[in-house]
Amino acid sequence: MPHAQAAAATAHSAAPLDRFPKPAADAVCGLTLHTGTLLRPRPSPNRPSLVDSTQPSTPGIVLGLWLLAAVLGCRSRPVAGSSGSISVFVVLDTVRADHIGVCGEARPLTPTLDALVAEGAALSCTAIAPGSWTLPSHASFFTGLEVTEHGAHALANPPEEAEGSSRRKLGPARKLSDAHAVLAESMPAVMVSGNPVLGPSSGLSRGFRHRTVPKHFGKLYGARLVKAVQNMLKENVRDGDLLFINIADAHTPYRSIPEDHPFLSPREGLTWNQSTTDSDWFRFVSGTPDPALETRTRDLYAYGIQRADRTLGRVLDAIEAAGFSRRRLVITSDHGEYLGEHNLLGHGHYLHDENQMVPLLVQPGTLPEGFISATAAHDLIQGQPIQERPVRVAAWPHPKKSALFDQQKFHLIQARSWTPALEWTSDQPTPDGPLGAWLVAAKASASGVGDAELHGLLEQLGYH
Numbered sequence: 001m002p003h004a005q006a007a008a009a010t011a012h013s014a015a016p017l018d019r020f021p022k023p024a025a026d027a028v029c030g031l032t033l034h035t036g037t038l039l040r041p042r043p044s045p046n047r048p049s050l051v052d053s054t055q056p057s058t059p060g061i062v063l064g065l066w067l068l069a070a071v072l073g074c075r076s077r078p079v080a081g082s083s084g085s086i087s088v089f090v091v092l093d094t095v096r097a098d099h100i101g102v103c104g105e106a107r108p109l110t111p112t113l114d115a116l117v118a119e120g121a122a123l124s125c126t127a128i129a130p131g132s133w134t135l136p137s138h139a140s141f142f143t144g145l146e147v148t149e150h151g152a153h154a155l156a157n158p159p160e161e162a163e164g165s166s167r168r169k170l171g172p173a174r175k176l177s178d179a180h181a182v183l184a185e186s187m188p189a190v191m192v193s194g195n196p197v198l199g200p201s202s203g204l205s206r207g208f209r210h211r212t213v214p215k216h217f218g219k220l221y222g223a224r225l226v227k228a229v230q231n232m233l234k235e236n237v238r239d240g241d242l243l244f245i246n247i248a249d250a251h252t253p254y255r256s257i258p259e260d261h262p263f264l265s266p267r268e269g270l271t272w273n274q275s276t277t278d279s280d281w282f283r284f285v286s287g288t289p290d291p292a293l294e295t296r297t298r299d300l301y302a303y304g305i306q307r308a309d310r311t312l313g314r315v316l317d318a319i320e321a322a323g324f325s326r327r328r329l330v331i332t333s334d335h336g337e338y339l340g341e342h343n344l345l346g347h348g349h350y351l352h353d354e355n356q357m358v359p360l361l362v363q364p365g366t367l368p369e370g371f372i373s374a375t376a377a378h379d380l381i382q383g384q385p386i387q388e389r390p391v392r393v394a395a396w397p398h399p400k401k402s403a404l405f406d407q408q409k410f411h412l413i414q415a416r417s418w419t420p421a422l423e424w425t426s427d428q429p430t431p432d433g434p435l436g437a438w439l440v441a442a443k444a445s446a447s448g449v450g451d452a453e454l455h456g457l458l459e460q461l462g463y464h
């Protein structure tokens with residue numbers, strides 16, 4: 001049974017999601033080529049492209065391919081498995097473990113994930129995201145390194161304009177260094193991402209043979225992402241490839257919940273303005289939480305999870321419809337989301353369970369009991385034994401946000417270890433033991449020490 005269909009069968013009703021535009025499952029050649037250009041409008045000085053793509057997109061090439069297809073005749077739907085076997089790595093961006101049905105969520109938000117587990121996939125509900133936001137976590141997924149080892153994260157003292165325009169697009173953060181080998185260099189790989197942080201300025205797209213990445217959040221969610229995956233499968237995926245997909249439907253901007261949703265109240269969508277003191281987000285985070293805003297946020301996030309799961313089901317169906325069998329499937333998330341807990345909204349700067357506890361799924365394969373670093377996805381997707389890693393993570397100050405709060409929030413380095421449980425912030429003495437050595441390295445890294453210096457420091461500390 002197709003994943004989307006199986007998912008629908010286990011949900012109470014998929015009525016509001018049925019309006020989610022259904023992508024063309026058996027697109028004829030001409031239509032496929034035409035829709036393939038929709039996400040890649042030709043850049044013009046007045047209308048920049050919404051999507052970075054390494055795929056050819058000029059009208060001439062498209063017309064040529066269309067004519068060739070017309071001469072050769074349209075390809076019939078392939079038989080599953082006829083195009084080869086691929087590895088599929090999915091990051092469900094911003095998905096908290098406690099919102100997964102098989103992890104205890106009572107509402108039917110994740111029928112696709114639940115069905116995968118029912119079919120035999122191994123799932124951990126206590127995986128810990130390696131970083132607190134998109135950049136550091138994906139850098140760990142792609143390198144297999146901890147955040148203080150690869151050094152891609154927010155900076156306490158970001159360099160000024162000398163870093164160039166790409167730095168400004170990325171924000172106050174250090175991109176993934178070219179010095180670290182990435183998954184897409186060890187196995188042939190293509191990427192479709194709904195999250196714009198995976199574009200070239202972060203270093204995360206390095207090594208991918210083809211990639212489709214939007215320039216803004218919200219531009220490649222849901223049916224649009226499914227269509228981009230279908231196009232990638234038809235045009236660029238080969239036997240033996242790694243297909244990496246970031247599904248960002250649970251990330252802001254939150255979509256509105258429709259009137260006829262079977263179990264969620266209708267809500268107007270929203271996104272957070274985190275750059276001024278004249279915003280709902282600022283008022284909430286500064287200590288005047290609004291119960292109505294919190295309720296709305298919780299419902300909108302739940303709807304985002306439901307949409308992300310629906311997109312996942314359709315992506316898996318698209319892979320099968322394109323004739324590929326799955327050599328292995330790994331699904332995880334890069335971080336969670338605060339929904340008012342601890343007077344916080346969004347993600348990225350603190351390390352409570354709401355921000356760090358994510359699902360980790362593998363099929364086929366097994367997972368250990370207890371806390372596990374989600375960086376294990378790096379090993380699992382290659383079919384390798386999971387490397388033993390300490391389960392710990394650090395978050396760094398955000399200079400612009402801390403300025404909004406007169407340095408009272410977002411100004412400290414915070415670190416957490418789950419084995420054994422230990423929390424630390426930079427206004428406390430550094431603890432003894434392995435976490436202490438790691439914190440020294442984290443502090444040096446956060447203050448802008450370059451990667452070479454950081455590696456030297458880690459070696460001196462006996463950290464490998």
Ligand SMILES: [Zn+2]
Nearest residue numbers: 093094134334
């Ligand atoms: Zn993310």
